[in-house]
Amino acid sequence: MGFPIYLDYCATTPVDPEVSEAMIACLQHPQGFGNPSSRSHYYGLQASQQIERARRQVSDLINAKPQEIIWTSGATEANNLALQGLASNFEINNCHIISSKIEHSSILNVCQQLQQRGARLSYLATDQYGLIDSQQLLSQITENTRLVSLSHVNNEIGVIQNIQAIGRQLRQRGILFHVDAVQSVGKLPINVKTMNIDLMSLSAHKVYGPKGIGALYIREDLQSLLSPQLYGGGQEFGLRSGTLATHQIIGMGTAFKLAKQKLASESQQLMLLRNRLWNGLKKIEAVVCHGSLEHRIASNLNVGFKGIKAETLMMACPDIAVSSGSACYSMQQQASHVLMAIGCSETLAQSSIRFSLGRFTTAEEIDQTIELVTEKVKQLRSLAKKNDYCYHYACP
Numbered sequence: 134m135g136f137p138i139y140l141d142y143c144a145t146t147p148v149d150p151e152v153s154e155a156m157i158a159c160l161q162h163p164q165g166f167g168n169p170s171s172r173s174h175y176y177g178l179q180a181s182q183q184i185e186r187a188r189r190q191v192s193d194l195i196n197a198k199p200q201e202i203i204w205t206s207g208a209t210e211a212n213n214l215a216l217q218g219l220a221s222n223f224e225i226n227n228c229h230i231i232s233s234k235i236e237h238s239s240i241l242n243v244c245q246q247l248q249q250r251g252a253r254l255s256y257l258a259t260d261q262y263g264l265i266d267s268q269q270l271l272s273q274i275t276e277n278t279r280l281v282s283l284s285h286v287n288n289e290i291g292v293i294q295n296i297q298a299i300g301r302q303l304r305q306r307g308i309l310f311h312v313d314a315v316q317s318v319g320k321l322p323i324n325v326k327t328m329n330i331d332l333m334s335l336s337a338h339k340v341y342g343p344k345g346i347g348a349l350y351i352r353e354d355l356q357s358l359l360s361p362q363l364y365g366g367g368q369e370f371g372l373r374s375g376t377l378a379t380h381q382i383i384g385m386g387t388a389f390k391l392a393k394q395k396l397a398s399e400s401q402q403l404m405l406l407r408n409r410l411w412n413g414l415k416k417i418e419a420v421v422c423h424g425s426l427e428h429r430i431a432s433n434l435n436v437g438f439k440g441i442k443a444e445t446l447m448m449a450c451p452d453i454a455v456s457s458g459s460a461c462y463s464m465q466q467q468a469s470h471v472l473m474a475i476g477c478s479e480t481l482a483q484s485s486i487r488f489s490l491g492r493f494t495t496a497e498e499i500d501q502t503i504e505l506v507t508e509k510v511k512q513l514r515s516l517a518k519k520n521d522y523c524y525h526y527a528c529p
């Protein structure tokens with residue numbers, strides 16, 4: 134038997150073979166193992182040169198300067214460093230931060246911490262399509278607003294926010310703008326300069342790179358405003374101490390280089406496959422697609438199957454690897470806060486599945502998925518009807 138069809142690319146991506154080759158070469162060759170901070174000898178210098186090349190590869194994809202990239206262990210750390218690092222320099226009791234109700238837990242939980250320390254937080258609502266209205270954002274700004282933190286693309290529904298318009302407004306008002314670009318980098322063109330982004334969080338493992346490595350972009354002239362959250366040897370311009378994980382960084386650099394080459398053609402291909410999937414699934418009775426289809430990355434589809442628990446459907450389809458909501462919540466079996474924020478009932482949120490496609494998805498896999506899901510939904514619904522429990526198409 135083959136492996137299940139992988140349609141959970143928003144949770145993580147397989148490592149691209151070119152990335153793993155570059156990482157293995159780093160681990161196996163004498164040019165790779167040196168401590169990149171040991172610049173007094175050949176080995177350290179070799180490692181350091183490779184790290185600087187990776188820094189350029191990452192900065193190239195987002196039009197930043199290499200010195201504006203700080204390596205971290207992933208986007209969770211980058212989000213923590215951005216928000217906590219800035220907040221340490223704000224007068225916390227006079228500090229207002231704006232974020233949104235549909236952020237990832239690595240933003241929401243940091244915001245909660247800052248709130249407990251005395252900051253005032255506002256969480257923007259979205260419309261039923263998952264979009265944030267920039268007028269609503271402007272109306273929340275006060276003279277104490279220091280920072281706005283929003284994700285570019287939502288990890289559950291794939292909806293794209295108008296970061297450029299928001300960035301322009303915030304820059305005019307001198308308010309710092311942090312963007313979580315984990316789900317957009319490599320999928321959408323990003324230019325931190327024209328989009329007026331001051332800080333941005335990145336992760337390698339959503340872009341066919343390894344887990345455990347990410348980066349924070351921070352505008353060069355703002356670096357003195359950021360307090361490190363880890364103290365030690367003063368690596369990364371003093372902003373993030375710790376010996377750099379050379380092989381991971383080389384993996385991220387290679388992944389970002391590939392993303393730049395493939396971005397346009399890949400998103401066209403994914404759009405075709407995603408539309409094929411939705412055209413197939415929408416033939417099933419009583420299904421809904423959550424979030425805007427128009428303002429959405431090509432690879433994401435989030436579908437509610439009314440009257441069926443997502444967990445039950447996923448258990449009935451072990452040959453497809455998908456998820457209900459964010460991977461970070463999947464152990465908790467809670468209804469998705471994102472779906473609830475866009476107006477879904479708890480029941481419908483718990484009946485929803487995220488399908489996310491990627492570089493290695495094929496048309497055959499999409500067709501098999503449509504066939505399997507259609508069959509299982511029918512079976513589960515007729516079973517529920519027979520047993521006369523919890524069967525309500527008009528799920529509130």
Ligand code: PMP
Nearest residue numbers: 207208209237239288313315336
């Ligand atoms: N932000 C978003 C929007 C994400 O989707 C994720 C990963 N699910 C993260 C942050 C955390 O990234 P990492 O896994 O690199 O810590």
